[in-house]
Amino acid sequence: MHILTIAVFACMFWYADDPARWKVVTDGDVLWTISLVVGQSILVGLLGWFVSTWVYRQHKNIISAPEKCHARHQRYMAGIRFLGTVLFIVSIVFTNWPVWLAFGKTRPELQIFGDLIAVLPFFISMIALWTVSYPVERALMRESGVGNIDGQPQEGMAWHLSAYLDFQLRHYMFAVAIPMLLILFVANLAIGYENELTQITGWSRMDETLLGVSAGLVFILSPIFLRYIWRTKALERGPLRDRLEAISRCAEFRCRDILVWKSDGMMINAAVMGLFPRVRYVLLSDALLTAMDNDQVEAVFGHEVGHVKLRHMQFFLLFAFVGWLLVAGVMEGGAQLMATTTVTKSNALLAVESVGVISTIVIWGLGFGWISRRFERQADISGAHSATPDGSRCQVPCSVHVPSGQAAVSNLCVCMTGAKVFASALERVAKLNGIPIEEWSWRHASIGKRIRFLLALAGDPSLTLGFHQTIHRIKLTLIILALAGSGITAYYWVVMVEPALLRLQGS
Ligand SMILES: [Zn+2]
Numbered sequence: 001m002h003i004l005t006i007a008v009f010a011c012m013f014w015y016a017d018d019p020a021r022w023k024v025v026t027d028g029d030v031l032w033t034i035s036l037v038v039g040q041s042i043l044v045g046l047l048g049w050f051v052s053t054w055v056y057r058q059h060k061n062i063i064s065a066p067e068k069c070h071a072r073h074q075r076y077m078a079g080i081r082f083l084g085t086v087l088f089i090v091s092i093v094f095t096n097w098p099v100w101l102a103f104g105k106t107r108p109e110l111q112i113f114g115d116l117i118a119v120l121p122f123f124i125s126m127i128a129l130w131t132v133s134y135p136v137e138r139a140l141m142r143e144s145g146v147g148n149i150d151g152q153p154q155e156g157m158a159w160h161l162s163a164y165l166d167f168q169l170r171h172y173m174f175a176v177a178i179p180m181l182l183i184l185f186v187a188n189l190a191i192g193y194e195n196e197l198t199q200i201t202g203w204s205r206m207d208e209t210l211l212g213v214s215a216g217l218v219f220i221l222s223p224i225f226l227r228y229i230w231r232t233k234a235l236e237r238g239p240l241r242d243r244l245e246a247i248s249r250c251a252e253f254r255c256r257d258i259l260v261w262k263s264d265g266m267m268i269n270a271a272v273m274g275l276f277p278r279v280r281y282v283l284l285s286d287a288l289l290t291a292m293d294n295d296q297v298e299a300v301f302g303h304e305v306g307h308v309k310l311r312h313m314q315f316f317l318l319f320a321f322v323g324w325l326l327v328a329g330v331m332e333g334g335a336q337l338m339a340t341t342t343v344t345k346s347n348a349l350l351a352v353e354s355v356g357v358i359s360t361i362v363i364w365g366l367g368f369g370w371i372s373r374r375f376e377r378q379a380d381i382s383g384a385h386s387a388t389p390d391g392s393r394c395q396v397p398c399s400v401h402v403p404s405g406q407a408a409v410s411n412l413c414v415c416m417t418g419a420k421v422f423a424s425a426l427e428r429v430a431k432l433n434g435i436p437i438e439e440w441s442w443r444h445a446s447i448g449k450r451i452r453f454l455l456a457l458a459g460d461p462s463l464t465l466g467f468h469q470t471i472h473r474i475k476l477t478l479i480i481l482a483l484a485g486s487g488i489t490a491y492y493w494v495v496m497v498e499p500a501l502l503r504l505q506g507s
C-alpha cells in the first residue's frame with residue numbers, strides 16, 4: 001500500500017516538473033474531467049462494497065476456511081486499491097484537473113494548496129474503500145482468529161471503524177504524504193522562482209540544488225516526523241527494555257529510542273528507521289509485544305539491529321543510485337537512436353521517457369526485490385544470534401555449541417536454539433497477521449522459506465559461509481557499478497558537452 005501512495009506522489013512531482021508536456025486533453029473538456037475526478041472514488045467505493053459482500057456471501061454459502069477467505073479478501077482489496085491508484089494517475093495525466101488547480105501561476109507558494117486538492121480524490125477513494133470493506137474485514141478477522149493471542153481475542157483490540165481508519169490513514173497515507181508534501185512545496189518554489197534563484201546566486205542549477213538538499217534533509221529527518229505521524233510511545237523501563245539495551249550495547253548499536261508502535265492490536269510488526277543514531281528509532285508494535293515472549297522479542301529486535309549493523313539501508317541507497325545511472329544510460333542511448341531517425345521530437349521524447357519508466361520498473365521490480373529478500377535473510381541470522389543462549393541452555397545439536405562444549409566453530413555459525421526462537425517469532429507474525437506461511441512477498445520472501453533457510457544454516461555451517469559470501473558479492477557489485485557508472489557519466493559529460501537526452505528534453 002505504501003508503494004501506491006509513493007506512486008501517486010511520484011506522479012505529482014512529475015507533473016510539477018513539466019505540466020505542459022502532460023496536457024493531452026483540450027481545455028474545454030470539462031465533463032470528462034469532472035466525471036473522472038468524482039467518478040474514481042465512487043467507482044472504487046462501489047466496487048469495494050460489491051466485492052467485499054460477494055466474498056463474504058461466498059464464504060457463508062460455500063463452507064471454506066475463514067482464514068482462506070480473509071486472505072482472499074485482502075488480495076481483492078489490494079487489487080481495487082491498485083485500480084484506484086491507476087484511475088487517479090489517469091486523472092492527473094489525461095484530464096484538466098491539475099490545470100484547474102494551477103494556483104502556482106499566481107504565486108508559486110500557493111501551489112501546494114492546489115496540490116493538496118489535487119490528491120484528494122485518491123485519499124477519498126482509499127477512505128471509501130476502507131469504510132465499505134471494514135465490516136467484512138472485521139467479520140473475517142473474528143471468525144478466522146487473526147490477531148488472536150493463544151486463541152483469545154486481544155484485550156483492547158479496536159473493533160471500531162474510526163480506530164481502523166485512523167490507523168490506516170496514519171500508517172499508509174500520512175507517513176508518505178506528509179514528507180512528500182514538504183518536498184513538493186520546495187519543488188514548487190524552486191520551479192516557480194527558478195529565474196530569481198539564478199539571478200540572486202548567479203548559478204543556473206540553484207533550483208535543482210535547493211530541491212536536492214531539501215529532499216535529502218526531509219529523508220534524513222523523516223524518522224522524527226514518522227514518530228509523531230504514527231502513534232508511538234517510548235518502551236517502558238523494565239526487564240525487557242534492559243535486555244534489548246544489553247543487546248544494543250553488545251552489538252555497538254545506537255538509536256535515539258525504542259518505541260512501542262500503537263495500533264490497537266491491528267499490527268504485528270517491527271521496524272527500524274533512520275540513517276544516523278540521533279534520528280534512529282526501533283519500533284515494536286503493541287500486538288507484537290503482547291503476543292511474543294521476551295526471547296522472541298529479542299530475536300525480532302536483533303533482526304532490526306542487524307539491518308543497521310549490516311548497512312542494508314546504505315546499500316539500498318547505493319542501489320537506487322546505480323538504478324538511476326542505468327536508467328539514465330538507457331534513456332541516453334534511446335535519445336541518440338531517436339536523433340538519427342525522422343521521428344518528431346515530441347514523439348521521440350515520449351518514446352524515450354516510456355523506455356525510462358519501463359526500465360525503472362524492471363530494475364526495481366527484479367533487482368531491488370532480489371537484493372531485499374537476501375538482506376532480510378541476513379538480518380534473520382542476526383535475529384538468531386540475538387536469541388542465542390549460552391551453552392548450557394542450548395539443548396539441541398548445534399554448530400555453535402558443539403556437543404563436547406568446545407568453543408564455537410566460528411562466530412558466523414548459527415545456533416539451532418537461536419534459529420528456532422527466531423523461527424517461532426516469524427511463525428507468530430504469520431499467524432497473527434493472517435499471512436499464509438507460504439505466501440510470497442516481494443521484499444521479504446515467504447515466511448516458510450525464511451524459516452527453512454535459517455534452520456538449514458543452523459544445521460550446516462558451510463551454508464552460512466556461502467551465504468555470507470553471496471551477500472559480500474552483492475555489496476561489492478553495487479560499489480563497483482556505482483563507481484564505474486559515476487566515472488562513465490563524468491567522462492561522458494565532459495566529452496559529449498551536451499548529452500542527446502538533455503537536447504531532447506530541452507526542446
Ligand atoms: Zn527486516
Ligand SMILES: [Zn+2]
Nearest residue numbers: 394398401415
Ligand atoms: Zn546452540
